[in-house]
Amino acid sequence: MGTPLFAISADSHVTEPGDCYLDRIDPAFRDRAPVAATDPRMGAVMDIDNGRSRIPYGMVAAAGRPPETVGPFEYTDWDQLHQGGWDPVARLAEQDRDGVAAEVVYPSVGMLLCNHPDADYKKACFDAYNLWMAEEFAGHAPDRLIGMGQTALRSVEEGVDDLARIKELGLRGVMMPGHAACEGEAGDYDDPRWDPLWRAAADLGLPLAFHILTSGNDQLGAQQYRGPKMNSFLGIMRGCQDVIGTMVFGGVFDREPRLKVVCVEADAGWMPHWMYRADHAVRYHGNWLGDRALGRLPSEYIRDHVYLTFQDDAVAFRVTDLMDHRRLMWANDHPHSDSTFPHSQQVLADHTAHLAEDVRDDILWRNCAELYGLSLPHRAPQTGESPARKDVPA
Template identity: 30%
Template sequence: MSIIDAERSREAKYKLHVIDCDIHPAMTSWQEIHPYLEKRWIDHLTVYGSHLRHAFSEALSHPRMSPDAARIDAYPEEGGPPGSSLDLMRKQHLDPNGVETGMLIPLRWNPGSQRNLDFGVALTRAMNIWQVERWVTQEPRLRASVLVAQEDTVGAVAEIDARGGDKNFTQILILPRTDEPIGRRRYWPIFEAAVRNNLPITIHVGGTGGHPSTAGGWSSYYMEEHHMVAQAMQGALASLVFEGVFERFPKLRVVIMEGGLGWIPSFMARMDKHWNRLRSEVPQVKRPPSEYVREHVWFTTQPMEEPGSAAALLDLFDRIGWDRLLFATDYPHWDFDDPRTAFKANLSEAQRHQLLYGNARIFYGFDA
């Protein structure tokens, strides 16, 4: 018996009911979305290709620790990248892990960061249709995210309004490495459309805005870059708060996805401290920043924190708020969080159910 099998045997007494808020599907190739693209854009791909707002064409600034940032066992036998096989996703993740609902977060082709904005808008439209036809209609446990070309707010709003009444979509996906800080007014029409369509904004790590991942430039090592996700989320959260986004859109809901958890309590406390002393600079922020965060922002659990003691982890959950935590696995990436072993603490059945299932069911409005 493997270590994983032994661990799952010990945990077998817990019947899993899971809502996974972060599953990454992939296309086998560009040809998979050709049916949803106009001929103009198929020709564009053939002649010019895809180019992101980045220092390196068709590449990230630093290679991932493993190809595609994926688990080695997630490559389909028939070929294709991890996340491209629905059958393998069912066999490896949905069925054994009790996933009753899974949110699709397509990242691999990065439509929101295309240099050619018109192509980006066309690509988001095609990939939104692809999510439904390729995944959701074939697997009723899956839900799609509305992809938008976030630097073209007119195109983004049109796509949000087009998908807003479709129950196959649960949220709007934005990547934090935008051209400008995400709270700036150029992005406000996207937030307005989100509220109008009763869809939360999900900010998932990633994007290629052309800016380095650190204030001092590009990192030397993958390990450095991997830790910059928290920094990107801190910047996004501060921008949303201090630009007055939550005051302007009191019904806006935001999910910070895959940004870690350990920094959140101290970051809220520091924002409150500075606001108490410098609030005259930001009259649009009428209340302590932590109040906006606690009312408008939720956080996914992956990558799960693993402090030295269970008490420290439970204290972290207490300080963030148990009801603000949404479970995520990040399948099929290498730092996947198994719902049986992700929380290194003795949780009551009620606590476990709340984290794995209950919070997301309430947040997304799924029926019990």
């Protein structure tokens, strides 16, 4: 392999430690806080809400393991997990091993907590997580560990306050629930009652991220998918697609043209066809399907407002000319089972070999650096150069 490619992962994860929630949660919820446990069949797990659900960490932290050893009932002990899932010092070493300069860091347990039915419990868990992420993990190396906060959205007003608090903590963006806790009262995300939240995000410079598996209808093995269980894997991107379509067709970006959103871990190779099909729908069926007057075509909103992260999606690199490549952001998804860790450099060398250097570098690091206002060089550093010479403007 040739010279390593400079890369930032736009979507990586922690495996929340056993005291992540317990030590910081609202005391009223301490007896229900997620806690670490050892299951006789699964090994290392996180117990949610006194056993309401149990998350196998062997599945969450399976990066680099042979596929035949990964499964919900494959016993995985704590010492088999990637220590960088909760230890920031170890995480920096894992970044070096994988050849990435920095990672935008999302939760793991927090992803599935988005689907918990108790809004107050979610709020308590997310507040505790945000403190842990800011104080114990991202705070250790904020230039390399780019922390994302969480909000339950029990109300529009509380969501606005949450965004301000997340910004104060030094976190760089917000992972949104696929469905707000108050959706029934405030409507879906296209409802104008949510406009103060979009305005607050734009004012604060916080990108809003919609991650797979946070919508309830995009779960692996979920019953609503037809046919064999494997078919459910192909549907995990649908939750993100539905959110993006809701915001695009709902005129959200007309009402707040500064808003930036990120479609996370749902791949990107499908987006050119989605854009084409969305424009087709407006042109040919807008007279009976369209219930909002849009200022532009759907594809134009995508090009200006929607970023997409992907890891092992060679197709995305092949269709860069069919969308705005400046909205694509590569990720390693470490330490999840879909991760390219510890072989990211080999994957990237193969997937990007046909690209012009400027397009490649935009996707591998520059787009992410600009979106989150990271202090990184305008071009990838050469051998012997410092990795931080001049800030990229936000």
